[in-house]
Amino acid sequence: MLLENKCAIVTGGSRGIGAGIAVSLARQGADVVINYWGKTDTGYGRDGAAQAVVAEIERLGRSAIALEGDVADPATGPALVDAAVERFGKVDILAANAGICPFHGFLDMPVDLMRKVFGVNMEGAFLVSQAVANRMVEQGHGGAIVATSSISALVGGEFQSHYTPTKAGVHSLMQSVAIALGPHGIRCNSVMPGAILTDMNRESLSDPDKDAYFRKRIPLGRYGEPEDVGDVVAFLASDMARYVTGASVIVDGGMYVNLQ
Ligand SMILES: NC(=O)C1=CN([C@@H]2O[C@H](COP(=O)(O)OP(=O)(O)OC[C@H]3O[C@@H](n4cnc5c(N)ncnc54)[C@H](O)[C@@H]3O)[C@@H](O)[C@H]2O)C=CC1
Numbered sequence: 001m002l003l004e005n006k007c008a009i010v011t012g013g014s015r016g017i018g019a020g021i022a023v024s025l026a027r028q029g030a031d032v033v034i035n036y037w038g039k040t041d042t043g044y045g046r047d048g049a050a051q052a053v054v055a056e057i058e059r060l061g062r063s064a065i066a067l068e069g070d071v072a073d074p075a076t077g078p079a080l081v082d083a084a085v086e087r088f089g090k091v092d093i094l095a096a097n098a099g100i101c102p103f104h105g106f107l108d109m110p111v112d113l114m115r116k117v118f119g120v121n122m123e124g125a126f127l128v129s130q131a132v133a134n135r136m137v138e139q140g141h142g143g144a145i146v147a148t149s150s151i152s153a154l155v156g157g158e159f160q161s162h163y164t165p166t167k168a169g170v171h172s173l174m175q176s177v178a179i180a181l182g183p184h185g186i187r188c189n190s191v192m193p194g195a196i197l198t199d200m201n202r203e204s205l206s207d208p209d210k211d212a213y214f215r216k217r218i219p220l221g222r223y224g225e226p227e228d229v230g231d232v233v234a235f236l237a238s239d240m241a242r243y244v245t246g247a248s249v250i251v252d253g254g255m256y257v258n259l260q
């Protein structure tokens with residue numbers, strides 16, 4: 001196991017990619033604090049699911065707790081750190097994963113929606129990373145932060161003008177904090193998933209034309225599963241990646257490079 005006796009915080013860990021990350025980390029021996037937000041006004045707020053992830057992790061022989069909190073609220077990062085320290089005594093790993101993507105056109109984008117997406121995806125990743133990093137520095141034994149960016153950091157989307165900049169921003173954030181935190185032995189990287197079938201894109205991918213286009217563009221021939229991303233996060237969080245920081249790993253079955 002790669003992460004025995006480590007404690008991880010996973011934001012947006014109740015469903016989709018975050019749930020896959022939480023389970024992958026637990027499979028490698030980590031105990032997990034699962035953050036989620038059940039009161040979003042963007043249509044993604046069904047979160048009794050966190051308890052199912054806790055139960056799955058317990059079946060794997062590890063411990064987990066779930067804590068509701070909006071990552072865009074500056075109080076959430078410190079609350080997650082406090083919960084981790086109270087229950088597990090420390091924090092070794094942060095998966096800054098929480099994100100939303102309520103598809104919308106650019107020309108009539110409501111300013112509130114744009115600010116909401118920037119707030120959750122960009123400010124949320126910044127604030128939680130900062131809170132966790134301060135605890136890691138205080139602990140004095142290093143750590144690993146892995147943020148969920150996207151191939152959308154590298155390519156655009158007609159209905160994602162409020163979203164793709166946040167995914168580029170999260171990648172850039174990891175590059176800068178890798179420099180700030182390297183001297184403390186804290187490594188910071190991002191993963192860039194492609195099309196992973198989750199609540200975020202289920203409706204959009206139910207369009208037969210888009211579904212056919214996406215499937216054709218993925219050389220490995222299938223949508224990603226949350227644990228396809230989770231296993232890469234586990235690797236980046238582990239000592240197997242001890243000399244990797246400020247980097248990003250594309251996890252997309254080849255979708256991004258397959259232009260023609
Ligand atoms: N699904 C995909 O194809 C891709 C997703 N991503 C990224 O992966 C991350 C997870 O996305 P999915 O699993 O697809 O989404 P999802 O909609 O399945 O799950 C979202 C998770 O984030 C939590 N959440 C939502 N708003 C929150 C807030 N304000 N504070 C704390 N938690 C909040 C929810 O409780 C849930 O656990 C996002 O950052 C997304 O940008 C990146 C590339 C591809």
Ligand SMILES: C[C@H](O)[C@@H]1OC(=O)[C@H](O)[C@@H]1O
Pocket residue numbers: 101149150151152157167193194195196200201204
């Ligand atoms: C929600 C989208 O289908 C998904 O999100 C991403 O970040 C990917 O690039 C896909 O566009």
